[in-house]
Amino acid sequence: MRRWWLRPVLALTTVAATLVATGLPAAACGEDDKPAAQVKRTAGDPGAVKGVRAVGNLPDAQGAISANFLQYGRRDVMVVSGEFGLKVYDLTRNPAAPKAIGQLSLPGLWETEDTEVDAARKLVFLSRDPRAFDGNTHTGESGIYVVDLSRPESPQILSYVRVPAGHTTSCVDGCRYLWTGGPAKADDQPADWGGRPVWVTDVRDPRHPKVQPDPIELARNDGKTDYVHDVQVDAAGVAWVSGRGGVRGYWTSGLHRDPVQGRVRRATADAPVPYAGGGVAETAAPSRFLHNSFHPVGPAADGAWRGHDLVYATEENFVDGCAGDGVLTISSLAGSYGGEGWRSTPSAPFRLQTVGTWSVEGQEGSDPASDDCSAHYFDVRGHVLVQSFYAQGTRFLDVSDPTNPRQIAYYRPADASSWAPYWHDGYVYVADNARGVDILKLTV
Known part of the structure; x- marks a missing residue:
């Protein structure tokens, strides 16, 4: 009998990434810009909705990019970041109609993707891209508020x-430290870098952050230092670093065997211990620009499907039309626990085994006239994955069979610019850069 990980998967054809932006002179996630005005929409397009009920919208949050949730006793609060800075809403009385209660105005801030919070200390960490406030990747200032x-x-x-x-x-190591990456390299950084790696900031004293002088997560793209896009920490504390060249996981605390150094050592935020991961196969993600990831943990989690450890990741990539645009990828971590992803070279490349992929192109509910179709941020609850696809809206996928992700619902307003969805207390809150925040209820 053929093993599941040897089943053929969808092979996609594409060209190099040109990534999307939404109005500011700054790219959404890559190095090239596609302003919102260039996004093709069908005149009179009514949009498409199935299996989802829209229960609310926050138009005053137009320019939204990311959202988080904080609890203050019985009080439930949503924090939305975007081009405006920070807006705060109270969800306690009616989660479908959040009440605006606070704001930090920083107009022109960019980009605040995947803004994270310290739930215990009630802190928010806003990332300033060098393209913020009319800057640029060559000489612009970057930092953390x-x-x-x-x-x-x-x-x-x-x-x-x-x-x-x-x-x-x-956040890594319980928000005691921060990992900051991207975008394209500055003029004063090494010429052979393809993008910025990770810098570590100690925020144990949040009034006096200390940035470590030397970056980490170097040589990630077959031996080349390249663009680190984002970091997601799983339930076991492993930090998964996504960017050009794949997805690699690190321990940031505790004693662990380092498969690269061949010895047991203590992991720290600025000297993490490799765990697993590596490049994603070009047949699944031709640009090899992995935007963000998710690693389920535990025997009952999706990641332990049939005993195999999986990592979900999105490729962000834009070309004309949708056929070559970025996809959701699902890969097996089998064969990557011995540091293989850290020894990969152009002459001896290591790639994770692809289990499944999913693309919005040609799917029910899609607008065939739009070329704004790349995969973006996603969130998982049980076997249902909800994901943003820019102008193609928010998609709900059943991933109980990772070899065959299946769309079960979608929400695509005609003016959608969906960047990031979040499960929260039975609702899905969608940071939509054009619409503000949409509040959805899955009905299937």
Whole structure:
């Protein structure tokens, strides 16, 4: 009997990435820009909805890019970041009609993708991309704003620190440290870099962040230092780093065997221990620009499907039309626990085994006239994965069989610019850069 991981998967054809932006002179996630005005939409397109009920919308959050949730006793609060800075909403009385209660105004801020919060200390970490405030990747300033949200009605900047990277900033080791990566390299950075790696910031004292001088997560793209896009930490504490060249996981605390050094050592945020991962096969993600990832943990999790450890990731990639645009990829981590992803070279490349892929192109509910179809952020609850696909809206997938992700519902307004969806207390909150925040209820 053929093993499941040897089943053929969809092979996609594409060209090099040109990534999307939405109105600011800054790219959404890559190095090239496609302003919103260039996004093709069908005149009179009514959009498409199936299996989803729209229960609310926050138009005052237009320019939204990311959202988070904080609890203050029985009080439930949503924090939305975007081109405006930070907006705070109370969900307690009616989660379908959040009440605006606070704002930190930073007009022109870019990009705040995957903004993260410290739930215990009520802190928000806003990443400043060098293209913010009319800057550019060549000479622009990047850094991190640490925002105090102990009083949600009154967000206050505790500190700001310059960092040599700034596209995304993520918590590791319980938000005691931050990892910041991307975008394209600055003029004063090494010429052979394809993009910015990760810089580590110590925020144990949030009023006085300390940036470590030397970057980490180098040589990630078959031996070349390249663009690190984002970091997601799984339930076991492994930090999964996505970017050009694939997805690699690291321990950031505790004693672990280092498969690259061949010895047991203590992991720290600035000297992490490799765990698993590597490049994704070109047949699944031809551009090899992996935008973000998710690694389920536990015997009952999707990641242990038939005993195999999986990592979900999105490729962000835009070409004319949708056929070559970025996809959701599902890969097996089998064969990557011995440091193989850290020894990959152009002459001896290592690639994870592809289990399945899913693309919005040609799917029910899609607008065939739009060329704004790349995969973007996603969130998982049980076997249902909800994912943003820019102008192609928000898609709900059944991933109980990872070899065959299956669309079960979709929400695509005619003016959609869906960037990131979030499951929260039975609702899905969608940060839509054009519409603000859509609040959805899955009905299937």
